[in-house]
Amino acid sequence: MESTRIEGTVNDWASRSFRALLVVERYGIDFHDQGTRSFDEVCREKGLDPAAVSAEIDSVAQPRLPVPIDENISLRDLIQHINARHHEYLKLELPRLRARLDRMAMRHPDRDGALLPRLREVFVEIQADLELHLHKEEDILFPSIGRMERAVANGNPLPPSPFGSVRNPIGMMEHEHTRVEELLKSMRTVARDYVAPEYACANFRAVFNTLKELEADLHEHIRVENDILHRRAAELEG
Numbered sequence: 001m002e003s004t005r006i007e008g009t010v011n012d013w014a015s016r017s018f019r020a021l022l023v024v025e026r027y028g029i030d031f032h033d034q035g036t037r038s039f040d041e042v043c044r045e046k047g048l049d050p051a052a053v054s055a056e057i058d059s060v061a062q063p064r065l066p067v068p069i070d071e072n073i074s075l076r077d078l079i080q081h082i083n084a085r086h087h088e089y090l091k092l093e094l095p096r097l098r099a100r101l102d103r104m105a106m107r108h109p110d111r112d113g114a115l116l117p118r119l120r121e122v123f124v125e126i127q128a129d130l131e132l133h134l135h136k137e138e139d140i141l142f143p144s145i146g147r148m149e150r151a152v153a154n155g156n157p158l159p160p161s162p163f164g165s166v167r168n169p170i171g172m173m174e175h176e177h178t179r180v181e182e183l184l185k186s187m188r189t190v191a192r193d194y195v196a197p198e199y200a201c202a203n204f205r206a207v208f209n210t211l212k213e214l215e216a217d218l219h220e221h222i223r224v225e226n227d228i229l230h231r232r233a234a235e236l237e238g
Contacts, residue, residue, distance in 0.1 A: 006050040010042055011035040015205035017213065018097060019060040024202075027053055031202040064089075064213050066220045071228050075149045075236070077230055080144045086221040087134050093214060094127045100207055112197060115190070122187045123211070126180060133176050137225075141169045145233045152236060166237050170230045177222045184215050 014024040014031040024031055027048055034042050043050035067085060069078070105120040144166060147159045151192065163169055194212040196205045 004051065006040040006043070006054045008039050009036055010039050011202040012109075013039045013057055013204070014053060014202035016209065017099065018062040018093070018206050018210035021059045021203060021206040022096075023057050023060060024052070026237060035202050039103065045138060064217055068076070069224065069228070071232075075145050076226075077231065078232075079146065082136070082221070082224060082229065083142075085145070086217065086224075087138065089217060090130055090134065090214075090221075093210065094130065097207065097210060097214070098123065098127055104204070104207070112199075115197075118190050119187065122183060122190055126187065129176065129180055129183065129235070133173070133180070137173065141166075141173060144169070145236075148233065148236055158237065166233050170234060172231065174226055177226060179224045181222065184218060187211065188215065 010024070010031050011030060012192050014021050014029070014035070021031070027043075028046065029042055029048075039054070040050045043053055066079075069081065074082075101116070101120040101123055105116040140163075144161060144163075151158050191208060191211060194208045198209045200208070225235065
């Protein structure tokens with residue numbers, strides 16, 4: 001008996017997110033020349049099981065929704081959550097989005113008012129700022145907060161710090177958060193609220209969808225750090 005037919009075009013499946021696009025590419029499905037064709041038919045012509053391929057796309061392209069957090073967990077556990085949920089996500093997505101935007105901007109330097117080069121330019125700023133920012137948090141601020149929490153839990157004095165009060169690096173991190181949020185606004189403006197133009201291929205749409213997801217995740221990331229981690233660390237010191 002024939003398996004259930006998978007609805008939608010190749011473009012519909014490939015453009016869901018950058019991760020979906022990578023699955024489609026890995027199976028050798030040509031979303032440029034076959035983008036408007038039935039996803040089901042193209043898979044079968046290549047000897048692929050449409051249900052299995054679509055299930056794999058579903059598994060990587062689910063919307064990245066905010067995760068509820070118990071604000072009273074230990075700071076150590078909160079930091080582990082931030083690293084696993086947000087930092088690792090950025091370390092994976094930023095380089096591969098950059099590589100894709102580099103190629104797109106090179107191939108279409110003048111189209112639509114140089115949209116892609118302008119988008120790449122602001123993304124490069126965001127990537128550079130974030131990569132340095134993550135390094136500062138993981139190597140300086142987070143370990144310092146962890147040492148403070150352990151000292152208080154053991155009834156010991158707060159350990160000496162090279163930067164004085166923990167409020168000093170917190171202030172710097174929040175200043176950098178503000179800059180990232182301003183750059184995100186600029187990127188959204190360039191991308192016209194991430195509404196892909198009519199001519200956009202699946203590759204273009206997938207990148208737009210993932211940039212929109214990245215923006216939402218960064219807003220949640222910044223909220224958790226500013227409103228929960230930083231506030232509690234300052235209270236712990238005080």
